[in-house]
Amino acid sequence: MKSPNTNIDFFMPVRIVSGEGCISANQNLFGIGKKALIVTGANSAVKSGALADVISALDSQGIGYSVFNKIMENPLVSVCYEGGAAASQTGADFIIGIGGGSAMDASKAIAAYAANPDILPMGIFESELKPSLPMILIPTTSGTGSEANMISVLTLDGKDAKKSFKSDYSYAKYAYVDPVYTYSLSYDYTVSTALDAFCHCIESYLSPKSSEITRTLAADGARDIWKVLSEISAESTISEEQRRLLAYASCRGGIAINGTGTGFPHPLGYNLTMYHGIPHGKACAAFTGEYLKYNMQNNEGRQLIAAFSELICASPEIIAENIPKLAGINLKLSSEEIELFIRQVGGASNYKNSPYVINETEMKKIYFKLFG
């Protein structure tokens, strides 16, 4: 495919250490500070085994730590602000984020707040910031890819809306990708996060900001995810080998969207998550079919979809049918709610990030068709 533009294409300075047992095999890399704040949710860091491996690595290097485990799904700005204060109070000079997208995205905000104690909560979106505290990120799900990019999606307090915080200071110094940490995830959760990763790959591939490098990573990630999703849909169990494929695929998706951003399924999906609690991956995947159909109306879109579809060995029609089906969302929205949703999307920039740019009428049509 022809590079659609001549802007900056590829930058991803995170050092990614991967493989089973990669934390214990690389404990020395934890020595990037004297005192860590471990940022995580209530359960996943413990259940996955990642927290124990991290603590053992910190102990081996004689590094102190505190744990801030208040991160919930769709992390609030206010909680991240509190995390920043916790980092300062405990004297942490670096951050270790363990968990899914929520914990890792929150870590990026906390690392920024900790280094900028004078700003207000909304200041990370508005102010000129000092460099964040250094970070290590450890995913325990295979969806977000947040370990491999500078993107942090936060939820605005009292607004039922998400906002992206992006900064060149938000790259982790190291990311440890160990698929073992995903072994304990349920079937349903694994599928939902895999759908998120698939959406990253396809939306990145079609983005006008994509390059050969990002498309390579996006297509290869999507192929592995598609393979796993096709295999498991019948039997409802997921093997370790399949989980391994998903872990590395989601990481590649995370690298890909770092350069390109996502497309309209993301902002349209945020509303389903914010107002109806639909898990993020499923919420985005619900729109993949419409996303493909609209982009087929554009010449560049058609070419990119044809190439993507060839690379993952599945026709556009099959992808458009199966991905939303796997999301399996059963939801009925009122006209008023759809109007509200469209106003919410209005503020996002990524709904324009594809060869075919949908307008508000088309957004409304899509919501009505799927959930009207």
Added chain:
Amino acid sequence: MKSPNTNIDFFMPVRIVSGEGCISANQNLFGIGKKALIVTGANSAVKSGALADVISALDSQGIGYSVFNKIMENPLVSVCYEGGAAASQTGADFIIGIGGGSAMDASKAIAAYAANPDILPMGIFESELKPSLPMILIPTTSGTGSEANMISVLTLDGKDAKKSFKSDYSYAKYAYVDPVYTYSLSYDYTVSTALDAFCHCIESYLSPKSSEITRTLAADGARDIWKVLSEISAESTISEEQRRLLAYASCRGGIAINGTGTGFPHPLGYNLTMYHGIPHGKACAAFTGEYLKYNMQNNEGRQLIAAFSELICASPEIIAENIPKLAGINLKLSSEEIELFIRQVGGASNYKNSPYVINETEMKKIYFKLFG
């Protein structure tokens, strides 16, 4: 494929700007210093049009420059040392390397010498170094991928041997990959450099240090190169579209080998270049067939070769036959010379960097079989 080990690093902090016209579209990025030393060979920077674009970008930003155009193929340590002194004398605070692997590899050494004026020429291999001057790299060939890694292969004065200089300070800040700069290259030169890039991809893919990320990039790069090489071998002309594919493929190969290194075709090939002037790409490609055959004797090697071969849509046998055939080297070596070559290889570490590790007897067999 299963990750062969748990000490897998992916780190590639170069910001890669790509696409036709990418320098003039991103002139502002040149403002990383006040005075540049442009490092290049005698011709390619001018002929390709890259030098004119760079000078126009520097002028637009009010940045001064000097030109050091003494880099020849297989750059000598002594010439790089001289370049380092030139940087200091002209007051350069950053380096712009324009050319093929020789100019870009030399730039990495020059950037190190300039920041470490007190070391002796061999000091860059031995000493603790201060951070190099910042660098911008601009390839004018599609082979080396040096723009996307920290590897610098230098030739030792009076030794007829190559030595790698690698440093975490040797990453470019920006790389501009514009395929237009390769349009003026001859058919023969283009094939030779494409073979180099293909060798990077296949040797990286099989490396025990490879990960899903590097294998993704390596296989996708190899597929594009294989496609172009298959199309052109009949007709001997290379289209702009084909040159575009090669430019981005070689860049992906360069990212891939950054994490993994190369395999035995590289050190075995160096001798053909040093003692018989065989261009680097052809010299490596001559050994690809034997490289595949030996690695087929190992279970992990067989699996990796099968996966690679499926991804690039060509059987191992066809690859093993066609790549050396495209190199087309007609050379007869004496027993004494082969003995000397093997002693030279002895010092390299990358001959061990594949699932099957050849011993000296096997090296001798390979040289005899191909050139005895």
